[in-house]
Amino acid sequence: MELSRLNPMNLSRTWPSGAAVLELLKPITWFPPMWAFACGAIAAGVAFSGHWLVLVAGIILAGPMVCAASQAVNDWFDRHVDAINEPQRPIPSGRMPGYWGLYVALAWTGLSALLGYFISPWAFIATLLGLILAWLYSAPPFRLKQNGWWGNAACGFAYEGIAWFTGTAVMMGDAMPSKPSIMLAVLYSIGAHGIMTLNDFKAIDGDRQMGVRSLPVQLGVRGAALNACCLMLLPQALIVMILFTWDMPWRALTIGILMIGQFAMMVYFLRDPIKRALFLSGFGVPLFVSGMMVSAFAVANLH
Numbered sequence: 348m349e350l351s352r353l354n355p356m357n358l359s360r361t362w363p364s365g366a367a368v369l370e371l372l373k374p375i376t377w378f379p380p381m382w383a384f385a386c387g388a389i390a391a392g393v394a395f396s397g398h399w400l401v402l403v404a405g406i407i408l409a410g411p412m413v414c415a416a417s418q419a420v421n422d423w424f425d426r427h428v429d430a431i432n433e434p435q436r437p438i439p440s441g442r443m444p445g446y447w448g449l450y451v452a453l454a455w456t457g458l459s460a461l462l463g464y465f466i467s468p469w470a471f472i473a474t475l476l477g478l479i480l481a482w483l484y485s486a487p488p489f490r491l492k493q494n495g496w497w498g499n500a501a502c503g504f505a506y507e508g509i510a511w512f513t514g515t516a517v518m519m520g521d522a523m524p525s526k527p528s529i530m531l532a533v534l535y536s537i538g539a540h541g542i543m544t545l546n547d548f549k550a551i552d553g554d555r556q557m558g559v560r561s562l563p564v565q566l567g568v569r570g571a572a573l574n575a576c577c578l579m580l581l582p583q584a585l586i587v588m589i590l591f592t593w594d595m596p597w598r599a600l601t602i603g604i605l606m607i608g609q610f611a612m613m614v615y616f617l618r619d620p621i622k623r624a625l626f627l628s629g630f631g632v633p634l635f636v637s638g639m640m641v642s643a644f645a646v647a648n649l650h
Contacts, residue, residue, distance in 0.1 A: 363451075367442040371451060373418040377410030379542075380510040382636050383535070384409040386643035387514025390528045401466060401517050408462050409510045413474060416455035417481030417505070421492075423448040424485040432553035456482075469521040473513040480505045495547060495562035495571075503539030507639075508532045528646050530589070534582040535639055541578030542632055544571055548624040563620075572620035576613045579631075580606060583638055590645055598645045602638040609634050 363371075384405050388395075395402060422429065422438055426448065430439040437443035443451075456478050463474025480501045483489045492498035511532035515524035524532075547554070547561040548568070554561045562571040583606050590599035609631045616627040 361444060363437070363443045363447045367437040368451060371419050371422055371437045371443055371448065372411075372415035372455070374411075374415075376418055377414050379539070379636070380414045380506045381406045381410035383507045383510035383532075383639065384514040386639045387511035387516075387524070387528070387532065388518045389514075389640070389643040390511070390531070390646035391515045391518035391524070392647040392649070393518045398518055404462065404466050405470065405514060405517055408459065408466060408470065408474060409513070412455065412459040412462055413477045413481070414506070416452060416459050416478060417484070419448065419452035419455055420481050421485040423452050424487070424490070425492075428550070428553045428557045428559060431556060432550040467517050467521050469516045470513055473509050473516075477505045477509050480509075492559065492561075494560050495544065495565060499540045499543035499562070502543045503536045507539040508536035511535065525646065525649070527589075527593075527649055531586065531642050531646060534586055535642075538579050538582040538635060541575040542628070542635065544575035544578070545624045545628045545632075547571070548621050551621070568620050569617075572617055572624075576617070579609065579635060580613075583609075583635070586638070586642055590642070593645065593649065595645050595648070598641050601641050605634045605638045605641075 385402075388398075388402055388405070422436060426436075426438040429436045434440060438448045459478060460471070460474055463471040480491075484491045484498055484501045491501050512524055512529065515528050515532075516522065544562050547563050548571070550559075550561065551563050551568070553559075554564050562574060565571070566574060583602060587599045587602050587606070590596075590602065612627055612631040612634075616623045616631070
């Protein structure tokens with residue numbers, strides 16, 4: 348990797364291609380907040396008829412806008428780390444020349460705030476909070492991602508908790524979500540902390556060299572893997588118990604079955620966390636988010 352590629356003034360290209368911009372915005376990462384927003388909307392217990400425009404706009408806001416903006420911000424401030432871990436990324440590879448990575452991050456941040464403003468006052472406040480967390484996560488001097496505990500918490504809260512809360516609020520006409528809905532949003536945010544740790548196993552070498560204290564760096568590979576599994580499973584176990592107290596045994600049992608599937612995959616993952624983190628992300632996380640939807644319908648039935 349030539350050092351010149353890390354220089355934002357590298358002018359080998361003067362204009363990024365559309366493909367490079369799309370790669371910078373990482374569409375594959377948009378699903379979790381979009382799903383969480385949809386879960387929150389369902390938890391509101393409000394019929395979708397007459398609310399389709401708000402629902403679609405909110406899903407777009409959560410994924411292709413706010414989440415995409417956070418990815419662009421992260422790639423810009425992580426360009427030196429990516430040069431070690433993922434040199435093929437748009438910025439370190441030179442396909443996103445000059446300051447274009449920063450320009451895209453700023454533009455998507457502004458467009459996200461604008462869309463949130465037009466949806467509703469609560470959506471606007473939630474959008475600003477999510478965007479603030481995105482910049483605090485990646486940008487100095489705070490750069491929360493320097494510590495895996497804080498960084499993963501910020502991502503989990505933004506991707507799951509805020510998105511769920513906002514989905515419920517806007518569907519209820521900007522009313523305060525119910526306590527059960529807020530409780531589940533918080534629990535799934537904690538579970539998302541563990542999911543975020545799975546993304547850190549691919550970047551251990553670069554994180555160590557650049558002083559990023561991810562959980563695999565702090566706890567070691569085995570310790571971080573166990574921590575990720577526990578943080579994913581424990582909130583779900585609490586939710587199962589909560590659903591039993593709500594007299595919803597079939598929904599509780601459904602999430603319990605989904606947990607058994609996750610546990611089996613985690614046993615396989617723990618034998619080689621570095622090589623199998625992607626496996627758990629690809630096959631275990633869908634079971635986790637399926638439980639979110641089951642829980643959302645449970646909250647809706649409480650209404």
